[in-house]
Amino acid sequence: MIPKLASMNQMTVRVTPDGDGVWRIHFELETDTFSGRVWCWGSPECLVEFASQLTPCPLLEGATLRLGYNHMIDDDAMLSLTIRPVGSLGVLEARVEIADA
Secondary structure, three states, X not given: OOOOOOOEEXXXXXXXXXXXXXXXXXXXXXXXXXXXXXXXXXXXXXXXXXXXXXXXXXXXXXXXXXEEOOOOOHHHEEEEEEEEEEOOOOEEEEEEEEOOO
């Protein structure tokens, strides 16, 4: 039996600058079977680095963004977003893990 993967209907990312160099980063994800939202603190640099990993076309390697507290050990991770190529036709897979607050 092949597991059915949910197709991503929508992912929204928005930021609210805090004025001290750290941003409040909001993520909302909706698929046919799941919806979730989370926000966490992050630096503009981490978003720029993630975006630069997604720049090559075609995307040959995956890109990952992890946000959370401390060193994101155990329950300190709030969000993990990985986008990677699947196959050779330009299909991308997004894996999102959102903390259960």
